[in-house]
Amino acid sequence: MKPTSTNSLPRLPKMLDSNSPPRLHVAQNASLILLSLLFLPLTTPFLFLSYAISDLINPRALPRKRILSKRLPYGSARFHPRTILVTGVGMSKGLTLARTFYLAGHNVIGADVQPFGIPPCGRLSRALRKFYALPKPNGADGAAFYINALLRIVQTETVDLWVSCSGVASAVEDGMAKEVLERRSDCVCIQFDVPTTTMLHEKDTFIAETTRLGLPVPETHNVTSRAAVHKVLNESPRTKKRYIMKSVGVDDRSRGNMTVLPKRTLSETYGHLSTIPIAADRPWVLQEFVMGKEYCTHALVVQGVVKAFVACPSLELLMHYEALPPDSALSKAMLRFTQEFVGRRGGGMTGHLSFDFLIEERVTEKGAEMGLVPIECNPRAHTAVVLFQGQEKEMADAYLSAMKPHTSSNINGFTNGDETNHQPLTPSHSAKYYWLPHDLVTLILQPLLHLLFRKISLSSYLENCRTFLEYLLLWKDGTYELWDPLPAWWLYHVYWPGVFLASFLYGRMWSRVNVSTGKVFEC
Template sequence: MLDARSPHSLHFAQNASLVVLSLLFLPLSTLLLFASYVTRPFLSNEDAARKHILSSVSRRDSSFRPKTVLVTGVGKIKGLFLARAFYKAGHNVIGADFEPHGIPVCGRFSKALRSFYSLPKPNEKVGAAYYIDALLQIVRKEKVDLWVSCSGVVSALEDGQAKEVLERRSDVRCIQFDVVTTQMLREKDAFVAQTQRLGLPTLETHKVTSRAAVHKVLNESPRTKKRYIMKSVSMDDASRGITTILPKRNVSETYNHVSAIPISGNKPWILQQYIKGREYCTHALIVNDEVKAFVACPSSEFLMHYEALPADSTLSRAMLRFTEEFVRRCGSYMIGHLSFNFLIEEIVSEKGAQMTLLPIDCNPRVHTAVVLFHGQEQAMAEAYLTALTPQINSIRERPITNGYAEAQSEPPSSPVTPSKPHPNIDGYTTAPPEPSSPVQPVNPARYYWLPHDLVTLLLLPLLDRQTTMSAYLQDCQTFLQHLLLWKDGTYEVWDPLPAWWLYHAYWPGQFWAKAVMGGRWSRVDVSTGKIF
């Protein structure tokens, strides 16, 4: 894998080869595109299904009127999925997104959208003013009822600012945390501190702003025998790609590694205790301090395959319980998306296996795992639209203190009676869900991205001299299994153009722009449109 130290010629070749690869598969993809349009009326008539939903809902509720929903981030698969979900549930969907290098994003071409707007990207020079003003103009022009933010990592705080402005200057409701909550959740050290204040377990974490501070923590490791993962607090792509386990095999190697890391008061890092265990991630919709939708799935450092845990499994229920407890103990008005990363530590003793659930960090935004709700679009739309109910709207009248509405329960510092522990999951009850349980996937499909697997499973191993024949055949078997039994995260037979555009216009355009400008990257997330 190439990195910043790799020669420019190799990076150019990498970008050019991916453009050529897209061109090679263009005829086949175009044939599939036209086949989708021809067979769509017979295989999946979404227009008829949409009319049926509207008719059945209208019969149940004569006051039902389709809402106008603004979904930002439709160039990401998570935003596109939610736009499609609201469309299939009978609502009018407005899409918007940034368009890097002027290249249209795939969501612009979705049948689910009534209209699309290109947004100005916030930057250090002008801040978020133009971005927020653009959102406000869209909300007023389209008479938007609900804004669902599918922000990326970099624009999360700007979306928090936009929420506060939009709800103050218009009647729109926003599925987005405010600035204070967003900042607390997305900054790793602040999230860990909040989790500890709430009386919930978490990993030992140290915020460090100098190399001396790093070595001070590591000097204790020979005595405690602890190891740490060093991660940047910053959200910039270069730093996000650097994670390492410390200390190294010897003192000299540790010092050399730490000396190469850009660390200062302006660029703080964290040392988080390293524990071997299985990693999981979750996606949750929070409306008025309630978890309205939830899914958990196995995770990895670079997650490109999604398979939901059964909703009634012990692990899924434990992670749902943690999410509910976290939201409840925060004691403040919360509306937005929560995505936790968990580590499951398993300790085997004479008494049996004991599993401990430990949160690693939190992302206050939509997780790509939202695609696992495929088939439950109407239930998902209804969960989002609970934000428009009068009871929730009345919260706007509560006095705001430091970014939070006045708490309706005990403050975070108040003692909370611990839940009865489950014998297998330390610290969490896994009792059956209450009657008002959140929407969860039912028999969900497993998701992958065909071009990603094509490159990583079939092509790259051929360039690796260490790849054995048996290992390559195993990769081929995995690819074939995904192709036949899994579902591509972007392609829909009733809405095929976004996938065609993503693979044959958007990504080739991004790669060519990188080649021309001399850009370097180490990996690409096909699902989010992100280049690292």
């Protein structure tokens, strides 16, 4: 279901996997820790320089004063800051939203889990008034501790609004927490309930719900045995269709494997399927392979209305964010799909909603047509929220609208209950975001080793260098801010080295890491 090519990035060297020698995994962790130490004498002076410059021009205070001065003249009512809890501040999306509410003049409480006891980078942000460490939700007991911890924070800090920026592993637990918080406190939650979160989180139930709503989906089969897979594949010579397999649950080891089935020979197909751990208690989906470019979206949905929306080109591991123009046909089509999905379900959904789409080109008698095919849904905030930087007041207002009573006769300018015509907030500038250390490793240092061993050509390496220089000069780092530089320094010199050290000590093997979300893809 993934496209063969979605942008012009140079080809990267092959990643380590579970079959790679253990010494290579040890070397991988050790080299990245060493790299962090080597850059420490350079980044530390830059950290203090950032503080000196920010204190000189005081950008930390000016954005707040500028936004607050615009709020105060509103009628006779003066601006009253709210207390907002943002969880997941160790991820770029959570940190971005915490900064957003801070710059908009609100009091921000941050919270997140601490893997291996390592504080996340958001804990060091100037945007937070206070930080709380959360227990990791593991199983029934872990979920209870996690939910109780959130409830204590809400009650202690008198939180008005909880903005959930959960990771993939805690989405359902956050849905459970929403139900408890709204039942036992006055806190309003930007989070779907458990049934909605579960339905959107699982690939098979999302496809079934989208089909029920009358929206387009790729052909999808729920399979719990290899025999069921072969039954579908045996029809492929007649139907000319190809398929890929996806685990219904979270499975890092299979996520990067998008092998198109059936393979060239029957024995190769059988051999590939024999490696897949499929069973009744480990269901998979067999989904029609669609050739096309992949896109992702991020939407804030409040009381059944899409309040903020952005679409951008995507990859299986997305580390470069560039928004599609809001007035482009593709962006409008994906927004319309999102609005129709929310509108047809009803129920006043409130939470974050992110879709993955493939744009398929079809040849008809009238010529080439573009088809929009949804392949996955994530009921949580997407890192693409970084593209809204610079619109702090508007974003904060969009979130705080969840605290206003819902009226079908007149909401946000709608009349007669017509909410589908509401124009959501979209990025107002063309800034592009990347993560500098990630590109330094993947585009410069790792390919340099392959060049020395003659595994890639000099021209390929120079193309990598050109791409890296373009990002460095024209794009913006997704974590660093001049007025709030410590989270970026901490992320690359404390958090990630600590994770790599723990991986070495506990013998964990991984193939990739997502710098923006803190996720380690084990293999």
